Amino acid sequence: xxxxxxxxxVVGAGLAVGLAAIGPGVGxxxxxxxxxxxxxxQPEAEGKIRSTLLLAFAxxxxxxxxxxxxxxxxxxxxxxxx
Amino acid sequence: MFFSLAAVEVGEHFYWNxxxxxxxxxxxxxxxxxxxxxxxxxxxxxxxxxQVPKGLQNFVESVYEYTADIAKDQIGEYxxxxxxxxxxxxxxxxxxxxxxxxxxxxxxxxxxxGELAAPTNDINTTVALALIVSISYFYAGFKAKGxxxxxxxxxxTPIFLPxxxxxxxxxxxxxxxxxxxxxxxxxxxxAVLCFLVPVFVxxxxxxxxxxxxxxxxxxxxxxxxxxxxxxxx
Numbered sequence: 001x002x003x004x005x006x007x008x009x010v011v012g013a014g015l016a017v018g019l020a021a022i023g024p025g026v027g028x029x030x031x032x033x034x035x036x037x038x039x040x041x042q043p044e045a046e047g048k049i050r051s052t053l054l055l056a057f058a059x060x061x062x063x064x065x066x067x068x069x070x071x072x073x074x075x076x077x078x079x080x081x082x
Numbered sequence: 083m084f085f086s087l088a089a090v091e092v093g094e095h096f097y098w099n100x101x102x103x104x105x106x107x108x109x110x111x112x113x114x115x116x117x118x119x120x121x122x123x124x125x126x127x128x129x130x131x132x133q134v135p136k137g138l139q140n141f142v143e144s145v146y147e148y149t150a151d152i153a154k155d156q157i158g159e160y161x162x163x164x165x166x167x168x169x170x171x172x173x174x175x176x177x178x179x180x181x182x183x184x185x186x187x188x189x190x191x192x193x194x195x196g197e198l199a200a201p202t203n204d205i206n207t208t209v210a211l212a213l214i215v216s217i218s219y220f221y222a223g224f225k226a227k228g229x230x231x232x233x234x235x236x237x238x239t240p241i242f243l244p245x246x247x248x249x250x251x252x253x254x255x256x257x258x259x260x261x262x263x264x265x266x267x268x269x270x271x272x273a274v275l276c277f278l279v280p281v282f283v284x285x286x287x288x289x290x291x292x293x294x295x296x297x298x299x300x301x302x303x304x305x306x307x308x309x310x311x312x313x314x315x
Contacts, residue, residue: 058294058301062256065263072266 001081009078013071020067024060031056096196106204108193113201116179149173149303156307157314165310168218172211173303176202180265180295184288200265200295208262212254215306223313231313257305264298 035053039046073079098107127142135143149170153162183200191198201207223231235246268291275284 054297055301055304058297062260062264062301065267066256066259068267069259069263072263 005080009074013074016067016071020064024063027060028057094196096193108196108198109201109204109207112182112198116175116182116201120174120178152303153307156304157311161314165307169303169307172306173299176302177296177299180299184292184295199269202261203265203269205262208258212258215257215309216254219309219313222310226314253309257302261298261302264294268294
């Protein structure tokens with residue numbers, strides 16, 4: 001394998017996950033903050049808020065997962081190596 | 083010992099050649115097991131129906147109600163009934179597949195190449211599921227509106243035409259990548275933690291993986307119902 005392609009792939013794989021984690025991190029933080037505020041204001045709605053929050057987390061998390069899929073592609077199934 | 087129980091092999095497959103096609107045998111084996119489990123529970127639970135349910139029938143009925151509620155929440159009271167089988171099947175398949183991959187120590191069975199794991203950690207399985215979802219929401223739209231279905235590509239204004247066409251490609255892409263990435267990411271995280279600290283430390287992550295994989299099944303079926311609702315309304 002060409003060493004330049006190999007090193008660029010490894011750096012790219014790291015950057016793909018790292019950069020993809022920034023946005024969902026901020027988003028999950030603000031969503032969790034709003035959920036805590038909602039529970040504090042209305043403790044009897046806790047169950048409903050929690051289940052909605054978990055579903056929303058799964059959607060946000062999937063954005064990081066897209067980055068992870070790209071990095072797995074670069075590490076294990078790199079199309080530029082052969 | 084612990085390390086070898088959790089090690090993960092990415093990109094290595096147990097190839098079978100069937101009629102000129104190369105297939106991933108380890109995925110097919112576990113897929114058949116998942117189908118067998120779901121069929122057995124469903125047949126045993128519904129074979130001896132009683133007015134007052136007990137035992138397995140009780141369990142199967144509550145599973146049915148749960149999956150029907152997923153469809154009902156998204157599609158609505160009047161239209162949801164024909165879509166319960168699709169949404170329920172997708173939910174059950176993804177759920178059983180994810181839990182089978184997380185709970186069964188597959189490493190005890192050695193294959194010549196590759197390893198047995200959840201079938202959803204192979205991109206081919208998840209892409210197939212996502213394409214089923216795509217085809218069924220097109221079918222739902224055509225059945226509900228006929229050729230008027232294409233009006234949604236130029237709504238609200240014709241400027242949105244390229245975006246609306248692009249959306250038909252990004253929907254199956256995101257569905258399949260989300261499921262595949264989540265399942266594979268759980269396995270890799272557990273494998274890396276087992277490599278660093280073999281005892282106790284990976285346990286919370288394993289529990290998180292079991293929880294996350296059930297949430298992924300819920301997300302997949304909820305999105306299926308939401309896409310179908312979007313095209314029939």
